[in-house]
Amino acid sequence: MSTQALKILVIGPSWVGDMVMAQTLFMVLAKQHPGCAIDVLAPAWSRPLLERMPEVRRAIDMPLGHGSLQLGVRRQLGISLRSEAYDWAITLPNSLKSALVAAWAKIPRRTGWRGEMRYGLLNDLRVLDKARYPLMIERFIALGLDSDKPLPAPLPSPGLEIDPEQRQQALQALGLQTTRPILVLCPGAEFGEAKRWPEQAYAEVARKKLSEGWQVWILGSAKDTEGAERIRQMLPAELQLYCENLAGKTVLAQAVDLMSLASAVVSNDSGLMHIAAALHRPLVVVYGSTSPGFTPPLNANHEVVSLDLDCSPCFKRECPLGHSNCLKQLPPSLVLQALERLPIDVSVEAGS
Structure with a gap:
């Protein structure tokens, strides 16, 4: 698999502050995999933030509100994303439902913290050591690295670009x-x-x-x-x-x-x-x-x-x-x- 052609789908968080902090993950991914395409599936309200993050290629609107399950809608969305042929999905929320779309999209590598009983939905399942990663951005960034790889030092900071x-x-x-x-x-x-x-x-x-x-x-x-x-x-x-x-x-x-x-x-x-x-x-x-x-x-x-x-x-x-x-x-x-x-x-x- 060519690093240059790497296509990554990030399942984004549902809070404004968390979405801003998620940019640190996008920055690390862009540095680790030059030329990669990073798309972010997230609530529609987050689009203005994602559009101001130069690392993000495309924002994809999640058609469901926070807490809504609607399995049929999630399944259809996952199926619609298969044509994108993503190489890697990173799921930032820890909920069961947040891992469903990437599985239905048949993305080969699906990374996330263990969370709510997500065995099978995620095939690169990590166990969170809160003492090792006390900061939320550390927990986000760690998912973009191999499990045995140390975090970058210093940690990146978000930087929104203004027109x-x-x-x-x-x-x-x-x-x-x-x-x-x-x-x-x-x-x-x-x-x-x-x-x-x-x-x-x-x-x-x-x-x-x-x-x-x-x-x-x-x-x-x-x-x-x-x-x-x-x-x-x-x-x-x-x-x-x-x-x-x-x-x-x-x-x-x-x-x-x-x-x-x-x-x-x-x-x-x-x-x-x-x-x-x-x-x-x-x-x-x-x-x-x-x-x-x-x-x-x-x-x-x-x-x-x-x-x-x-x-x-x-x-x-x-x-x-x-x-x-x-x-x-x-x-x-x-x-x-x-x-x-x-x-x-x-x-x-x-x-x-």
């Missing part, structure tokens, strides 16, 4: 200006409330930077719209003029392109945090119920802020003790101090 013309279109569509330094706030977290720093704390950070002549863009999904507006409304009226609530107003492609212009980003541990890191933006991340020991921001210019309470990280969606002190007791001053320590270029369009 300046598309970015300009996003600015025009939303009526945004870049005449002031831009602080992007990402106060949402799809995982649950236990990842969300209080809105009042975000508002205090926004107030401080706005008073220094910055502008603030609040990014998030439609679910974050009301919370983002509460943050904006907590600001003095004269500062609200320079704070844009963009939550729910952007598609993912626009959010990525706009975030590339940020002079700095403050975020919870979320998918948008990983996008900011992959865009190499100066970044402060607030951790509460989760840990940077598993899914840290993967850029050099970042600061992690955490109280490191005895009860955290608990990795729960809701605080099991009912108080969320790991976040509620974390003062805005710690985040503002972290921002001051970061090297930040406040020139117009610093992210360009």
Whole structure:
């Protein structure tokens, strides 16, 4: 089998942050197998991310939602992919259903962690040693290497590529200006409330930077719209003029392109945090119920802020003790101090 002609299908993850981190696998595959074709089967929402990863040849939309089985649809999709004659399939999720398409596509080599009883579906079955691979990106990258091969050192970091013309279109569509330094706030977290720093704390950070002549863009999904507006409304009226609530107003492609212009980003541990890191933006991340020991921001210019309470990280969606002190007791001053320590270029369009 010719390395140059190697065709690889990656069954991608179903979360924004995980998809960003999966780029590290694509980077390793491209380096290990020059000229290989990497296609990624993933939810349709992930296409804007995959299109900004130069290692990926093609994004293939998974027609099913997260958690949906629908064996008939998966079987038909697998059969439709047989004509691609893939040499290798790498399945990143650990679920049984995620391994079905590659098996029905009759891809000769099918790699993945043991997960949910996937014997037979995967024929290059790996047993995960969590102590050996504590980071999620290590677990992704290891699947792209022979089981006895060490991970590359240093580990690669994601790097999304931006089209300046598309970015300009996003600015025009939303009526945004870049005449002031831009602080992007990402106060949402799809995982649950236990990842969300209080809105009042975000508002205090926004107030401080706005008073220094910055502008603030609040990014998030439609679910974050009301919370983002509460943050904006907590600001003095004269500062609200320079704070844009963009939550729910952007598609993912626009959010990525706009975030590339940020002079700095403050975020919870979320998918948008990983996008900011992959865009190499100066970044402060607030951790509460989760840990940077598993899914840290993967850029050099970042600061992690955490109280490191005895009860955290608990990795729960809701605080099991009912108080969320790991976040509620974390003062805005710690985040503002972290921002001051970061090297930040406040020139117009610093992210360009």
